Amino acid sequence: MQVHHNLCHPPVTPSLPKDSVDLDAPSGRKASISRDDLLAAALRLIGPHRSVSTLSLREVAREAGIAPNSFYRQFRDMDELAVALIDLAGRSLRKIVGAARHRAATQRGIVRGSVETFMQQVRADDKLMHVLLREGTVGSDAFKQAVDRELTFFEDELRTDLVRLAAAEGAVLHEPALVSKAITRLVFAMGAMAMDLPPERDRELIDQLSTMVTMIISGARVMASKSNPKA
Numbered sequence: 001m002q003v004h005h006n007l008c009h010p011p012v013t014p015s016l017p018k019d020s021v022d023l024d025a026p027s028g029r030k031a032s033i034s035r036d037d038l039l040a041a042a043l044r045l046i047g048p049h050r051s052v053s054t055l056s057l058r059e060v061a062r063e064a065g066i067a068p069n070s071f072y073r074q075f076r077d078m079d080e081l082a083v084a085l086i087d088l089a090g091r092s093l094r095k096i097v098g099a100a101r102h103r104a105a106t107q108r109g110i111v112r113g114s115v116e117t118f119m120q121q122v123r124a125d126d127k128l129m130h131v132l133l134r135e136g137t138v139g140s141d142a143f144k145q146a147v148d149r150e151l152t153f154f155e156d157e158l159r160t161d162l163v164r165l166a167a168a169e170g171a172v173l174h175e176p177a178l179v180s181k182a183i184t185r186l187v188f189a190m191g192a193m194a195m196d197l198p199p200e201r202d203r204e205l206i207d208q209l210s211t212m213v214t215m216i217i218s219g220a221r222v223m224a225s226k227s228n229p230k231a
């Protein structure tokens with residue numbers, strides 16, 4: 001059974017924990033501040049053309065309504081805040097894309113459904129998604145390492161799903177860890193590219209990306225069968 005997702009449906013938008021402040025809440029001087037308040041303040045300041053790596057501590061403190069020195073009660077520096085944002089973005093996206101994969105029962109359904117869900121989040125006003133896509137190419141080594149760690153989490157979860165699906169169909173994959181890495185890195189690279197393209201290109205990108213991912217999986221199955229003809 002193939003699962004189709006209507007791109008017109010509103011995407012599920014990741015959010016900060018329930019006890020965090022509203023991203024649209026007006027800033028004002030506060031007696032106390034939490035980590036979530038500072039994360040929300042940083043998210044209000046960034047966007048498609050503003051990376052968290054360009055934010056200053058004073059900007060975030062002013063947006064959160066605190067004195068700059070109060071920032072240090074929650075984070076050592078802006079690098080630590082940015083890494084916390086990247087970790088939050090990765091957890092949120094893994095949950096959403098993972099749910100899309102598990103709703104589908106076939107290889108084609110999983111590929112198409114996961115790609116469409118991913119692209120929906122790219123197009124949503126989802127600043128967490130922008131953080132995850134942008135910080136891997138800009139910013140400090142700490143930012144890039146945090147993004148790479150999140151991509152590794154995606155790869156591990158995808159590898160488990162791909163092996164499970166192949167086994168259910170009586171097939172095996174050649175180097176499943178490399179397969180999941182190739183797919184994850186491809187999808188994120190295409191997602192970053194899509195952010196700079198008009199939404200009218202989405203259907204074309206989804207078609208291309210779904211085909212590319214399917215080609216990777218099919219190729220890995222063929223390679224496995226050639227290396228072990230009796231399997």
